Amino acid sequence: MMRLLGRIALPVYFWLFVAWLFVPLFVMAAMGFRDSNFVAFPIQSWTTDWYRSVIEDREIMASLWVSLQVAVLSTVMGLGIGTPMAFMVARFDGVWRAVLIAIIVMPAFIPIVVSAIALRMFIGNFGIDTGILAIAFGHAVSSVPFVVVMLLTRLNSMSANLADAARDLGADEFIVFFRVVLPYLAPALFGALMFCMLLSFEDFTRSFFLGSFDPTFPVLLFARLRFGFDPGLAAISTLVLLVTIVLGLYAERFTRKRAAPGHQGRLAARGDDTNA
Amino acid sequence: MTAIFIWARRFAAYRALTELLARSPLARLALISIIPLAWIVLANLAPLVQMFVISFYQTYPLAEGAAPEFTTRHYFAFFERPLYLSAFARSFIFATLVTALTLAVMFPVAYYIAKVAPRMRRVRLLLLVIAPFWISEIIRSFAWMLMLSNRGAVNSFFSFLGYSGPPFELLYNNISLTIGVLYLTSLYMLLPLYSALEKIDDRLLEAAADLGATGFSRFTRIILPLARDGILTGCTLVFLLVVGLYAMPVLLGGPSNTLFASTIGQIFGRAGDSWPLGSAFSMILIFVALAYVGVFMAVLQKRPGRRT
Amino acid sequence: MPDSTPAIEVRDIVKSFGEFRAIDNVSLTIESGVFITLLGPSGCGKSTLLRTIAGFLTPDSGAVIVGGRDVTALPPHIRPVNMVFQDYALFPHMSVRRNVGFGCEMKGMTKSDIEARVDAMLELIRLPDVGDREPGALSGGQRQRVALARALAPDPVSLLLDEPLGALDLKLRLELQHELKSIQRTTGKTFVFVTHDQDEAMSMSDLVAVMKDGRIEQLDTPRAIYARPATAFVAGFVGAANMLSGRVVGTDGAALRLEVEGLHWSVPADAVTGGRTVATGDAVTLVIRPEDVIVGPAPGRGELVLPARARTQTFLGGRVHLRCETAAGTALTLEVRPGSVPEGDGAIDLHVAPDAVAILANDKGHS
Numbered sequence: 001m002m003r004l005l006g007r008i009a010l011p012v013y014f015w016l017f018v019a020w021l022f023v024p025l026f027v028m029a030a031m032g033f034r035d036s037n038f039v040a041f042p043i044q045s046w047t048t049d050w051y052r053s054v055i056e057d058r059e060i061m062a063s064l065w066v067s068l069q070v071a072v073l074s075t076v077m078g079l080g081i082g083t084p085m086a087f088m089v090a091r092f093d094g095v096w097r098a099v100l101i102a103i104i105v106m107p108a109f110i111p112i113v114v115s116a117i118a119l120r121m122f123i124g125n126f127g128i129d130t131g132i133l134a135i136a137f138g139h140a141v142s143s144v145p146f147v148v149v150m151l152l153t154r155l156n157s158m159s160a161n162l163a164d165a166a167r168d169l170g171a172d173e174f175i176v177f178f179r180v181v182l183p184y185l186a187p188a189l190f191g192a193l194m195f196c197m198l199l200s201f202e203d204f205t206r207s208f209f210l211g212s213f214d215p216t217f218p219v220l221l222f223a224r225l226r227f228g229f230d231p232g233l234a235a236i237s238t239l240v241l242l243v244t245i246v247l248g249l250y251a252e253r254f255t256r257k258r259a260a261p262g263h264q265g266r267l268a269a270r271g272d273d274t275n276a
Numbered sequence: 277m278t279a280i281f282i283w284a285r286r287f288a289a290y291r292a293l294t295e296l297l298a299r300s301p302l303a304r305l306a307l308i309s310i311i312p313l314a315w316i317v318l319a320n321l322a323p324l325v326q327m328f329v330i331s332f333y334q335t336y337p338l339a340e341g342a343a344p345e346f347t348t349r350h351y352f353a354f355f356e357r358p359l360y361l362s363a364f365a366r367s368f369i370f371a372t373l374v375t376a377l378t379l380a381v382m383f384p385v386a387y388y389i390a391k392v393a394p395r396m397r398r399v400r401l402l403l404l405v406i407a408p409f410w411i412s413e414i415i416r417s418f419a420w421m422l423m424l425s426n427r428g429a430v431n432s433f434f435s436f437l438g439y440s441g442p443p444f445e446l447l448y449n450n451i452s453l454t455i456g457v458l459y460l461t462s463l464y465m466l467l468p469l470y471s472a473l474e475k476i477d478d479r480l481l482e483a484a485a486d487l488g489a490t491g492f493s494r495f496t497r498i499i500l501p502l503a504r505d506g507i508l509t510g511c512t513l514v515f516l517l518v519v520g521l522y523a524m525p526v527l528l529g530g531p532s533n534t535l536f537a538s539t540i541g542q543i544f545g546r547a548g549d550s551w552p553l554g555s556a557f558s559m560i561l562i563f564v565a566l567a568y569v570g571v572f573m574a575v576l577q578k579r580p581g582r583r584t
Numbered sequence: 585m586p587d588s589t590p591a592i593e594v595r596d597i598v599k600s601f602g603e604f605r606a607i608d609n610v611s612l613t614i615e616s617g618v619f620i621t622l623l624g625p626s627g628c629g630k631s632t633l634l635r636t637i638a639g640f641l642t643p644d645s646g647a648v649i650v651g652g653r654d655v656t657a658l659p660p661h662i663r664p665v666n667m668v669f670q671d672y673a674l675f676p677h678m679s680v681r682r683n684v685g686f687g688c689e690m691k692g693m694t695k696s697d698i699e700a701r702v703d704a705m706l707e708l709i710r711l712p713d714v715g716d717r718e719p720g721a722l723s724g725g726q727r728q729r730v731a732l733a734r735a736l737a738p739d740p741v742s743l744l745l746d747e748p749l750g751a752l753d754l755k756l757r758l759e760l761q762h763e764l765k766s767i768q769r770t771t772g773k774t775f776v777f778v779t780h781d782q783d784e785a786m787s788m789s790d791l792v793a794v795m796k797d798g799r800i801e802q803l804d805t806p807r808a809i810y811a812r813p814a815t816a817f818v819a820g821f822v823g824a825a826n827m828l829s830g831r832v833v834g835t836d837g838a839a840l841r842l843e844v845e846g847l848h849w850s851v852p853a854d855a856v857t858g859g860r861t862v863a864t865g866d867a868v869t870l871v872i873r874p875e876d877v878i879v880g881p882a883p884g885r886g887e888l889v890l891p892a893r894a895r896t897q898t899f900l901g902g903r904v905h906l907r908c909e910t911a912a913g914t915a916l917t918l919e920v921r922p923g924s925v926p927e928g929d930g931a932i933d934l935h936v937a938p939d940a941v942a943i944l945a946n947d948k949g950h951s
Contacts, residue, residue: 245410
């Protein structure tokens with residue numbers, strides 16, 4: 001009986017789940033082809049105009065540009081903070097290490113809305129206004145834990161003798177870092193970079209509370225969805241999601257192939273840290 | 277590039293610095309820890325501590341030159357309006373239900389990929405299932421709006437099949453909200469479950485079958501206990517995600533489904549003493565949520581009848 | 585550099601980890617051009633000593649002098665010694681050429697000099713064609729040789745090798761032992777080698793330092809360590825050893841008269857090991873190697889005789905390990921040709937040449 005379940009029911013269930021995941025995306029892609037100003041089914045006549053005129057929507061283009069700036073900024077911050085942090089954690093063992101990791105990973109366990117608002121109030125202390133920098137900061141706060149975990153996993157697989165060998169051959173600490181350690185980390189760094197960019201791009205809540213007049217793409221989308229939209233919105237959303245999916249898959253596959261065995265890209269970052 | 281450092285050796289200061297760093301692991305640790313520690317304090321701890329403090333202020337931001345006055349009335353305000361309490365309760369009940377639902381939905385998926393699918397295809401299947409999760413929360417909400425609205429894909433499908441009655445009200449209610457949130461939470465449950473299930477040695481199951489265990493008892497006595505950590509992690513992540521969800525409930529839920537996160541967000545939109553009030557509510561949310569999760573975990577660690 | 589300056593000197597090194605004394609007051613002088621092995625069981629301090637010389641560990645007290653220069657306070661990247669690690673530690677993202685040339689780069693050599701040096705090194709290890717490959721594409725033996733070349737390329741005062749052959753299978757290990765030895769002879773470099781494998785130590789080294797519990801028990805040529813072990817530990821560590829208790833009953837100039845289990849034996853006075861002297865009345869331990877014990881009714885002239893009773897025989901192919909017992913109950917092991925001793929518990933006569941006996945003074949105690 002169980003064998004029957006395993007053989008037939010389970011795969012069927014799995015593929016139904018996959019269908020449930022992807023059908024809405026195809027629906028949205030299809031809607032982008034609707035030859036009408038109204039969003040509704042069924043689609044009687046089709047056009048590619050919406051997709052082609054995406055570039056003409058100034059507001060959307062501006063928001064994409066803002067999103068890009070925020071993504072780059074927050075990635076730089078995330079990597080810049082996460083890298084030394086990973087090295088710092090790597091020096092500890094046992095209880096201290098666990099405590100350190102717990103504090104670092106904390107942002108992942110605070111409800112997003114609370115975290116966003118707390119940051120909003122906090123930056124006011126320093127006279128920083130809401131805006132691109134603030135949003136980038138908010139994104140960095142949530143991506144640093146993932147960066148640290150991804151880099152730590154890679155660092156754990158590095159033999160201690162590697163750095164020692166370099167030192168022994170005459171490399172001072174800076175050279176050891178740039179010529180031996182950093183190249184070793186490169187695959188994980190790349191994965192972390194992609195992760196930060198994509199995480200930043202998809203974020204809403206932090207962008208909402210920490211942004212001001214120039215919205216990121218998700219924030220703009222949110223506003224448009226509440227106050228009326230046309231198939232063009234479906235078109236641009238489809239394009240954006242295609243780009244993010246492609247980049248996300250590339251990043252996942254890259255980290256899987258090049259990194260040390262056992263490293264699993266986003267898997268390690270999102271699910272495994274408390275399991276390991 | 278290395279040439280720069282080699283060139284720098286002509287300076288005694290550089291030589292002294294590198295000698296110190298090489299000799300003293302403590303010096304190295306100190307050097308790399310400055311930025312991370314500062315970050316941990318400023319980005320992780322300070323904002324929450326400040327929020328906690330502000331929740332006791334009469335007003336915030338403070339007027340020019342004024343000293344803060346302390347009060348606990350914002351906390352009591354939580355109990356004064358049934359609106360707040362009901363939104364709070366609704367959030368927790370909803371989050372619990374969604375967590376359970378996510379677990380039920382995702383466990384077979386995780387099990388399929390981890391145990392049933394051929395090994396060679398596992399990575400590809402995982403990538404397939406992970407792919408949609410790079411998409412923004414808003415875009416995903418949008419997609420479900422298109423699916424579930426009165427003239428959306430689902431209703432259109434039914435009329436295509438010949439149904440001619442009034443369209444199903446699938447949007448702006450608990451159904452749409454649940455489906456949408458489930459769409460978000462699946463990944464957070466899948467990965468820990470997959471990771472835990474993958475680690476279970478197949479030979480354990482074979483041995484059990486050998487010894488006469490039925491499929492059902494293999495499931496309850498081997499798979500479930502060994503997957504327990506994955507289940508706990510997944511449930512924790514999903515629960516905390518749902519209680520903090522802001523945007524999707526606004527788009528897919530209706531006015532009668534206000535969740536507490538929206539309540540908090542709205543408070544900050546008001547003028548006056550909203551920030552302390554919102555802070556107090558946020559604190560309540562954090563503490564209760566973490567306590568809730570903590571109790572949940574403690575209970576599951578000490579389940580009676582579990583032999584370690 | 586004048587030949588008289590020792591390559592490496594350690595003076596009164598003490599190193600503890602918490603309660604545990606890893607190196608217990610060790611002093612050692614290593615002359616230039618010597619192949620010396622630090623031999624001992626796990627935990628004896630040999631790797632710790634090597635790492636202290638390399639600079640990865642700072643001694644609690646004592647000094648490390650390399651090429652006449654006190655380097656005790658200097659970090660590893662300044663010390664003119666290079667290490668070959670057990671796991672090779674080749675830089676995975678660099679080609680073989682860049683690995684080998686790394687130390688030269690650190691010295692600031694010009695590109696063309698580095699290229700020439702790398703070529704020379706690859707010739708030396710007899711792998712001239714692997715230059716552009718990455719370490720991952722090499723076999724274990726090849727990696728080991730590249731690690732050696734990398735350590736030699738910057739022309740250090742001395743090479744430190746930390747159980748470099750430990751990860752290789754037996755056949756490869758024997759092959760590389762020959763290679764290492766021949767490279768050492770060719771380059772004339774001082775090699776300080778660490779291993780726990782006594783065969784490896786004995787076959788490759790000019791000098792062996794046997795270590796135990798953070799101290800050097802004996803520093804000598806392999807031959808002397810085997811034939812004249814200074815302590816019971818050394819005797820047992822480098823080979824099988826038969827031990828008999830005895831007492832000095834008299835000295836006769838160049839000979840010692842002993843009383844051993846009721847028998848009277850005369851051995852050369854230089855049989856006493858460890859540079860010690862014994863006096864009449866001292867208790868001593870006699871060490872006799874199994875291959876030096878002969879079974880037979882007719883002892884040669886001057887040979888010492890020991891009656892015994894045969895017990896068990898273990899067949900090992902071309903030879904037999906024969907266990908027997910003396911009248912006093914001491915167990916002895918010896919090697920005989922198969923079939924030369926009848927099975928069973930018969931009485932047999934053992935004899936041994938007097939100069940095959942080593943005398944350990946008992947003041948050091950048994951291990």
